[in-house]
Amino acid sequence: AQTVTQSQPEMSVQEAETVTLSCTYDTSESDYYLFWYKQPPSRQMILVIRQEAYKQQNATENRFSVNFQKAAKSFSLKISDSQLGDAAMYFCAYRSSQGAQKLVFGQGTRLTINP
Amino acid sequence: NAGVTQTPKFRVLKTGQSMTLLCAQDMNHEYMYWYRQDPGMGLRLIHYSVGEGTTAKGEVPDGYNVSRLKKQNFLLGLESAAPSQTSVYFCASSYSNQYEQYFGPGTRLTVT
Numbered sequence: 001a002q003t004v005t006q007s008q009p010e011m012s013v014q015e016a017e018t019v020t021l022s023c024t025y026d027t028s029e030s031d032y033y034l035f036w037y038k039q040p041p042s043r044q045m046i047l048v049i050r051q052e053a054y055k056q057q058n059a060t061e062n063r064f065s066v067n068f069q070k071a072a073k074s075f076s077l078k079i080s081d082s083q084l085g086d087a088a089m090y091f092c093a094y095r096s097s098q099g100a101q102k103l104v105f106g107q108g109t110r111l112t113i114n115p
Numbered sequence: 116n117a118g119v120t121q122t123p124k125f126r127v128l129k130t131g132q133s134m135t136l137l138c139a140q141d142m143n144h145e146y147m148y149w150y151r152q153d154p155g156m157g158l159r160l161i162h163y164s165v166g167e168g169t170t171a172k173g174e175v176p177d178g179y180n181v182s183r184l185k186k187q188n189f190l191l192g193l194e195s196a197a198p199s200q201t202s203v204y205f206c207a208s209s210y211s212n213q214y215e216q217y218f219g220p221g222t223r224l225t226v227t
Contacts, residue, residue, distance in 0.1 A: 004157070045205065091158070103148075107156055
């Protein structure tokens with residue numbers, strides 16, 4: 001079974017600075033998808049960014065980018081120019097390309113933005 | 116277009132009581148999922164459905180039942196609630212296994 005590990009329960013960053021959240025995963029599959037979800041205090045799960053394992057290029061979405069290291073099974077999220085609205089829980093998630101494609105989540109990292 | 120909605124948003128149950136959580140989506144999605152979120156943990160899959168009339172067990176199915184009688188609705192039932200089922204429950208849906216999962220706002224359930 002696949003597992004996802006986020007080793008940083010909490011992180012903090014100064015407003016306008018850059019922060020990187022870590023994620024590692026374990027799988028024997030070669031084709032899969034990786035995601036970062038944001039969960040603000042409202043509880044709503046918001047998709048931040050996705051990465052297809054077959055793509056070597058790292059995904060970017062505005063201030064959010066990933067560092068995808070397939071061989072190392074590492075998938076970190078970099079947030080540039082941090083804003084107060086970025087404060088939230090961030091979850092890394094894995095999805096197989098086979099079957100019903102259920103999401104497997106990490107434990108989450110709580111990100112605090114200091115003004 | 117409301118997306119994914121969940122009813123109710125909050126509920127308090129006594130041990131042994133039963134209840135049903137309703138998830139509805141108006142995006143014509145085939146796949147629907149029920150997750151639970153506990154403190155210090157990510158979401159864990161309870162049950163899922165790949166189409167109307169089908170259901171399957173996820174990672175933590177014990178104590179729950181589900182039904183998908185209509186494509187747009189996915190019901191999660193607790194027949195005899197236990198304190199260990201105190202959690203936040205999320206429903207999600209996706210068009211197919213190639214597309215993103217969209218989440219509902221969650222239901223906070225407390226069992227005393």
